[in-house]
Amino acid sequence: MDFTPLFPHSSSSSSTVSPNGFYVLTSVGDRLVVRLTQSMQVIRSWRSADSEQELAATSEPKSKKRVLSSSSGSMADNQDAKSSTRSLQATIPYLGNPANKPAPGTISDDRRPPLLTSISFSPDSLYVCALLRKPMTSVVFIYSIEADQLAARIQIGAEGVATGDKAVRWSPSGSSLMVWSDWNLRVTIWPLSDTQPKPVQLHHPKHGPQIGSCISPTGRYFALLCRQPGNFHDHVGIYDTVTWTCASLFQLSTELVDPTHLQWSPCGRYLAIVESALLDYRVELWSPTGSKLGHFLPQPQKSILAHLNPSSTDQHAHNPPQTLKRSHSDSLPTAPPCTRKVSSQTNQTNQETDTSGHVGLGIRHIKWRPGGEYLAVGGWDCKVRLVNDLTWSSICEIDLSEITNARVLNEPREWIGRTRGHGIIPFDVESSNVLPSPLKADFSKPNPTIGIKEIEWSPKGDYMAIRNDAMPTAVFIFHFRGSGSTSHSMPLDSVPPQPAVPLRPRLSSVLHFATPVRCLQWHPSLTQLVIVCATSAIYSWLPLRPGLAPSSFNASQPSDYCEGIGVPAGIPFNALSIQWNPAGDIMLVSDKVTFCLAFPVSEDAENA
Template identity: 25%
Template sequence: MDFTEIYKQTSNLVAFSPGAHFILTAVQDRLIIRRADTFQIERTWLVDTSPTATLAALTKSKPGTSNAAISSGWITHIGWSCDSEYLMAACAKIGAVNVFKIRDETWTARIESGAEGLVRAEWAPDGRSILCFSEWGLRVTVWSLVTGTATYIQYPIHPDRGILALSYSTKYEVNQSPLVGYTFRADGRYFVLAERHKSKETLGVYDASDSYKLARHFSLPTTSLASLSLSPTGNHLAIWEGPLEYKLHILTLVGESLALFTPDPDPGLGIRCVSWHPSGSFIAVGGWDDKIHILHNLTWSAVATLELQSRIPTEVTIWREPNNWLDSTEGRGFLSYERSQGPQSISLTRADSSKPNPKSGAVQLGWSRKGSYLLVRFESVPTMIHLFSFPSATEDFYPKLHSVLIHSRPVLQARWNPERNGRLATCCGTKALFTWSDEWISEGGGEEEMAECIGVPAQKFDVRDLKWAPDGKGLVLVDKDGFCCAFEVEDDGDGDAVVNE
């Protein structure tokens, strides 16, 4: 890996452009665009953080709140349009969204929320509309940059839960699979929104190609909707209850109920995370009971159950982070994990499910790009990553534990490469980046797996979050107040190393 210098950022707002040619960064009230090949500053804008007219009028009636305190609000959300032509910066505190055009520094637009406030903003898939979510679940406003008009949708259930969240914790927290209250179909045609009308939970399906006109609206079979997830094919919608009931409903976008899944026996608590297989044929469901149920779309019943075990089988490869390797290498270079094979035992602390927020269950489920691996992180063993191999359509269906990665500190983030199937990057809040790959070329010429610890050459930089570039050739590593990028170095055939950008 080749690392760049460390650059400033605030609120962990760093984002590659869709084509991976630029990197957008927010530093307090300023937007900065850098080229991804040279990291030279290409554009910079000072965002207008003055309060909107509505907010300024409201603050006059609130003693103790000054305009100066409001105007000090920093950028809270950033984002690129799908074609990288436009970018936006939202300041939720003042209820405003500023839009800029990368090819024209003088062009700008400003969206001001009214008395309903603003909790988040993000781009729609068309790259010419921006979704603004108000406080208290009052409404969603879709602003069109083409026509300058707004479309209003009332009463979203979870306005602060989105598919493009860009805020991250600066300290250790369990990173659960994102809970969402809305989503778009993969082709961007339909906008699916969980709503509440007259104390009843409903689902609205809106046609994004026709000014977000209502296409379908139907009641949901839930009593306390926790989240929803649309299949990659767009044919099936999974919705599930809150933490007290283990119920997963499968619906179509026209409102037809296909199945209800509840494990037998009932584990007593609800669902923590759900993840669709890239093909849409399977869905993985994890609760608080350290079990992962794999459902098939033909019957919507469990065809396999993966469970956290204290004894690791013989055929499973165990990768363990070497002790004190950062001190011995002075945080530079890379070092392989210590490799061993079972059977081995790991210590498990079974949580008491009768107490609130038990430290158990799956907190992350993630499929590799082609779906041949399923990543699982269990809260009861926060330093471990379990990788389950998943058979292809031509192989016998027998998913099993493939590898276990053991670290010295709890895992903060683990993300699959978006372009390469068997490539994983992990961070634990230390001066290191951890990678796992099944593409390593052995001395015999065949492919095998390899896990490596890579030190970040900086005196003070703890990797708290990481994000892959869209082309999978680089990573953004994020600390509390700064970020750097890491790119793979390849041999050009003449013995010289070149950065793969």
């Protein structure tokens, strides 16, 4: 793997790679910098202060720059438009009234330069956007890479902008910008083309930009957990991302008291809605048209150790009927309601389910398997349950706390210092197979260090990586034999009918690192897992040791391989996050103040 030199940026989230892989965008203070990924040459550079001065000095009515304002809801050159927050200016400070002064005793530091956040590329990689937060009026800048100029500016008024880097996003088509307001007031869709001159407001979202919303796999629809005036039940709104009209709006069941997470299946036919972990262990499955398909509750005394081959999975062979064919068309996907013969097994009675022991230990993380036929549900009880889309019941249960014997790959001690960041060191296979000791959770504080923190499927769905918060230095990797993963290399609509094959998880190995894991990601198309641990190295896991033929793979005798690759930085560098481009030939490695690009090298190129 080859690395570029280090370059500065404002934070670990202030760099991103374009979807086409040609550019890398970074923010350094109030400046945006666009570089070429192959040479890291600067081709564009903009400063937000210069853009404001340029825009203020430009008074031509035929200017191509679009200036949008949330106060007027239209073009900012309409001076006669009344502000929607004008009645609040005389009473509430810092809500768009420039005349309001800081309250007595308020400490402000004007020496700190403004920072550009929420930077991103448009889906076509032709435009970039960045958010400049201000106490009174935040501004979103949109620049054109080809024209090398400011294309539009959005002024966010009294409602403010939600916290986090996901508060400003591009729509899937790239023709509009989605901005989450503060206090969960609304989601504003700002048009960037002349076909839709006015912004669209989606009112009363239940959560902020981090949770409670998702986009369909095709990018045609946007699902949002929301509330309706005069109705205390939560709703889900499905919006067309082209016209931003409401395609479907339905009320959730009364069993969901406080839904938090919303996740669209990769096949586009199911919506998984998760109840708050403080109330119950419950996930409901809905179709985008508003039909409830089923729900999942944990079953008592059915724990299956994943490192054993569970025999109970044989009776849950997955063979989807013709009515559940995967579809990626632009029409709103539909699924029949839960009227199948097995529906009586899905909605169990209170005597058959056990939820009393999960109050306060509900669901923490969910992840659909590629294809959408299985849903991995991770809870605060350190268990992962696999739910199938036929009965919406658990076919197996992975309890990480009960695993006592496994194949452990240990990171060599102090190898980074010995190699000075220029070496590639393989992990040691632990002969004693002793797992790392879990941390003792402090239940007197919120968010104790327990539970399933992250679940990531490989692109083909034959491997699953799990992070347990009680073991921050370990990554559990499971292999699913007989999962029929080869069919995922073809388009979902062209997959031929597969024979009934059970999904059998087996613990492949446990990766043990010297420091806590900060981020992990699968390669977009290959079975390769990349991990960073806030050190000057990246770690690569492969299911087969390099140099071995694929025909020599034997599931009963694991031959997986993990290695540490030093980043030749020359200065202190602690990798905190990684990001692959869609093609998988460029990887962005970031720490708090610097970043670099990594280019995977094939075995043929290394031997040449």
